[in-house]
Amino acid sequence: MQFHHNGYISEDPRVKPASGVGLNPPTKLPDNVDVLVVGSGPAGVATAAQLSVFSEYTTALIEARDSRLILGHADGIAKRSVEMFQAFGFAEEIIAEGYEITETSFWQDDPNNPGNIVRYDRSNDDPDKLSEFPHICVNAARVADYFIRFMERQASRTKPFYGVEFVTLEVGAGSDEYPVQVKVIDNGVERTINAKYVVGCDGARSRVRDCIGAGRSKVVSDHAWGVADVLVNTDFPDKMIKSVIHSAEGSILHIPREGGYMFRTYVDLGDLEAGDDSGEIRNTPLQVVLDKMNAILHPYKVDVKEVCWWSIYEVAHRVTDRFDDVPELERGIREPRVFIEGDACHTHSAKGGQGLNFSIQDAFNLGWKISQVLRGLSSPKILETYTVERQPIAQDLIDNDLEWAKRMAHAEEAGEESVKGFYSRLEEMRAGFATQYPPALLINGKADQSLATNVPLGKRYKSEEVIRRADANKVHLGHLHEADGRWRIYVFADSPKAGEVSKVAQWANWMATNPESPIVKTRRGGDINSVFDTKVIYQQGHREFEMTDVPELFKPVVGTSRLEDWNNVFAAGVTPGFNAAVEESIFDIQGISKDGAVVLVRPDMYVADIQPLDKPEALAEFLNPIFDACCCNCSCHKR
DSSP: OOOBTTBBOOOOOSOOOOOGGGGOOOOSSSSSSEEEEEEEEHHHHHHHHHHOOOSSSOOOEEESSSSOOOOOOOOEEEEHHHHHHHHHOOOOHHHHHHHEEEEEEEEEEETTTTTEEEEEEEEESTTOOOOOSSSOOOHHHHHHHHHHHHHHHTTTOOOOEEEEEEEEETTTSSSSSSEEEEEETTTTTEEEEEEEEEOOOOTOHHHHHHHHHHOOOEEEEEEEEEEEEEEEEETTTOOOOOOOEEOOOOOEEEEEESSSSSEEEEEEEEOTTTOOOGGGGGGGGGHHHHHHHHHHHHTSSSEEEEEEEEEEHHHHHHHHOBSSOOOOBBTTTTTOOEEOOOGGGEEGGGGOOHHHHHHHHHHHHHHHHHHHHHHSOGGGGGGGGGHHHHHHHHHHHHHHHHHHHHHHHOOOHHHHHHHHHHHTTTTTHTTOOOOOOSTTTBBTTTTOOOBBBBSSSSSOOOOOOOEETTTTEEGGHHHHHHHSEEEEEEEEEEOOOTTTHHHHHHHHHHHOOTTTHHHHHSSSSSSSSSEEEEEESSSOTTTOOOOOGGGGGGOOOEETEEEEOTTEEEEEEEOTTTTTTTSSOOOHTTTOOTTTTEEOOOOBBBEEEEEEEEHHHHHHHHTTTTTGGGSSSOOTOOO
């Protein structure tokens, strides 16, 4: 954590000094807002948190409930989500609070003793080491709390407005500046709110989705499940291990929860008749669910002491045809003004554990794009990429989740080995790392993958350890990526021979001084790293060069105190005293060329471009269409 660059701080440095709209934060929902976020579920709070970083514009988060979420229905937090929590600054706290899943056990009927279940296999949770972060279980209400705390600490001092119910909206009914007219009921009073953009995070029965006419596909598994969070005493040996259980009596997905005493049980209630939309299964009594749970777990017994929450649901998989208000025939003609995230645009089975996680990914994808438009860095065409990127990924997720739900419900048809095998094949999806965006506006199809063979273009940047030159501390490079809307440029230096001019020095000079440099173009009198956070990683050990040898671009002068920032210079060399044969450098792990490379990472942590050091203009060529609002002298794109 870096602070003091705006003057000495003795209080909590996580609380940013108020500025802009935060100097006089509204106590009630304003009539005009830049962004109106509807719903304070996982997608809503994550979107508002990302937008709250900037105090130049007003973000309003509205929630029909009269207070914070008390009981969240989601529980599983994927590794990718914890990575994002790190960017928002609360990963360590929520990890300490959560239950960590390290393995899954698989149970079936004992062939030698029918009617009793027996453990037949175990599976490690992350055998391929996809991330250094854990897979945890935490109540979604606590996730929301952390995001809300984050936004309240930002310079904008953004807070939720409770007791505000969304009614309807109309694009174009407002003013030129605030074109979206929104009807709400604000603590019993009907009001009209005008917004530049609206983000609907109002769940599976989304009114925002209905207002923009986004069509939904529907695939129903014709299967019902009972779900309950319970406090129990039991002799089931894997009480605190995630377990997939199949017996002649049915199936259970058993998930331990945070706190060390509670677990969530998904209990198979059997097939529904095809086309049965009566909803009668939802009237199943709680005791039936608990009795079924005990029957499936035989010979083990569960003595339920308290039921914290329970529900009955039918498995339905849906995805909308678009995630914004622009129909296909109008794309490119008008800009999107309304967006939907999370359950408002895709729903899937709870047993895949992707509801909360995928919703937060939607938010992280969209939030920085809206902020970049509002800050006058990009034209609104960047907002078209939200549907283009997220809708196909959601469809892929639902296709895989549908297959998993079927196998969970009908293991006897698929075979137990097939259930475990399919579960293993979903490892990358379960962890949240299967997403790979194709080449388009925000992913460069002309990138040179050969320069960083283990840094896949379009996928999230996987962090590795480096040594910070200034203080000789080993740190994870990716952990320094904050949710602040900035792009990251990781410059992997060459290692010139004696007498040769360093390519990294030439690259840095071009980026710092050339009028065509994206760093120069996006700078408007503020810190040089206000849009692009540029870091350099040298191949040498950290004791083999001095900070005075480093180009000035990597030591930017920042803050009101105009202090030189030495925290952007790293060495890939191994730690002195460690066995170099055991401790690989980031160059080796990521397949970085010894001639150096430039890796561009988007604000949402996805790799956008890879270029050689001797072609800085190639990076500029890719970024120019993205930062098109910075490439003209007019104010046509300012928001």
